[in-house]
Amino acid sequence: MDGLGVIFGVALSVLYPLIIWLLVKKVRYEQESYRYLFAAFILGAAVFYLAYMRKFYVALFSGAALYGIDLVTTGFIEEVAKLLILMIPLIRNRIDEKNGAFYGLVVGLGFGGGEAIMVLATVATSFYLNQITLIFDLMIFNTLLTLGLTQMEILIVGFLVLPQLISEILTLLSVVFLPTLAGIPLLAVYERLIAVLFHASSAAIIGYGLVRGKTLKYYLAAVILHILLNSFALLYTFGVIDVLAVEAIITVFAVALFVYVMYKTVWTVEAS
Numbered sequence: 588m589d590g591l592g593v594i595f596g597v598a599l600s601v602l603y604p605l606i607i608w609l610l611v612k613k614v615r616y617e618q619e620s621y622r623y624l625f626a627a628f629i630l631g632a633a634v635f636y637l638a639y640m641r642k643f644y645v646a647l648f649s650g651a652a653l654y655g656i657d658l659v660t661t662g663f664i665e666e667v668a669k670l671l672i673l674m675i676p677l678i679r680n681r682i683d684e685k686n687g688a689f690y691g692l693v694v695g696l697g698f699g700g701g702e703a704i705m706v707l708a709t710v711a712t713s714f715y716l717n718q719i720t721l722i723f724d725l726m727i728f729n730t731l732l733t734l735g736l737t738q739m740e741i742l743i744v745g746f747l748v749l750p751q752l753i754s755e756i757l758t759l760l761s762v763v764f765l766p767t768l769a770g771i772p773l774l775a776v777y778e779r780l781i782a783v784l785f786h787a788s789s790a791a792i793i794g795y796g797l798v799r800g801k802t803l804k805y806y807l808a809a810v811i812l813h814i815l816l817n818s819f820a821l822l823y824t825f826g827v828i829d830v831l832a833v834e835a836i837i838t839v840f841a842v843a844l845f846v847y848v849m850y851k852t853v854w855t856v857e858a859s
Contacts (some may be wrong), residue, residue, distance in 0.1 A: 592711030592771050600777065604628075604696035604783050608689075615854060616689050617629045620748025624693050632791070633706075638668040639705070646705045658821055662813035669694050669790040670806055673797055684798045688852035691794020692787050699783030706779055773849035778834065785841040788848040789813055795852040816840055822823050 608628065612619055640662045646658055672678060672694045673687075684691045789809040796805020816837060822831040 589617040592646070593708045596707030596711050596771055597704050600700045600707055600779065603703075603780060604700040604787070607783075607787070608693045608696050611689065611692065611849075611853065616686060619686060620681070623678065624690070627672065627690055628697035628700075629677065629679050630678070631669065632701035634668045634672055634696045634703075635665075635701035638665045639702075654821055654824065657687045658814060658817050660811040661817055665698070665786075666789060666793060666806060666809045666813055669698055669786075669809075670793050670797070670802070673790075673794055682794065682798055687798030688791045688795040688848075691790040691792070691797070692849075692853055693766035694794070695787035695790025696783060698790065699779075699786035702786070703779040703783060705773065707771055710775050733811075774830070774834065778837075781834075781838050781841045785813075785816060788841070788844045791848050791852050812844065 605628065608624065608849075612624065641660055644653070645659070669691070673682070673691060678690060789812060792805050792809045792812075793802070796802050796808075799805075819828075819833055819836050821831055821839070822828050828836075
């Protein structure tokens with residue numbers, strides 16, 4: 588299997604959020620320890636996978652009920668996961684009103700990076716597995732055609748095998764003819780870049796509230812924003828709007844929130 592796509596997906600997922608907080612640190616929080624910031628970043632990435640375990644309810648529900656439960660629980664669980672990292676003594680003892688939002692930003696960037704690793708690596712792996720399956724199925728189909736089958740048997744084989752072959756060929760062509768990076772559709776890459784910004788923003792909001800004794804208020808604000816963002820994706824799932832419209836809406840929402848949060852809770856807070 589060609590692992591280029593997986594390697595690219597993992598590298599982008601780590602380097603993109605890492606560079607963002609390193610730049611912010613360099614310009615605004617130079618005095619902060621790399622040791623604790625890296626710990627916050629790594630713990631943020633790790634806790635995503637713990638939060639993802641909420642998906643057990645996929646086996647219990649389906650249809651509209653599943654979408655509704657997922658919409659609500661994702662916001663509450665993922666935001667509380669970020670809060671828990673900020674409350675770990677290793678991190679909590681390092682933050683105050685001057686850097687709480689920045690540490691939240693770092694945790695959120697790690698969380699978004701952890702999610703991006705899973706999403707992009709899965710997309711890349713699925714593409715390469717599709718290539719292998721397609722080759723294998725073509726070999727089987729070719730072998731069957733050389734067995735001297737009757738017309739009826741050929742018809743039955745075609746009915747059983749051709750739909751799978753067509754699906755695999757279309758998947759391959761979607762990567763060959765549509766914009767991609769190392770076998771990963773550019774739209775998937777772009778979506779993760781935007782999602783990372785949102786996770787950074789919501790965690791910064793939580794960090795800002797935590798060090799000011801208003802944890803519940805700011806946590807709930809982050810949850811509401813998270814649910815609102817995910818509701819746009821749900822509209823696409825139900826066919827209300829198309830994928831490009833969803834991406835445009837989410838981009839405006841997430842980027843505007845990131846800029847606002849950076850200005851209000853990170854950039855304008857007096858650093859020690």
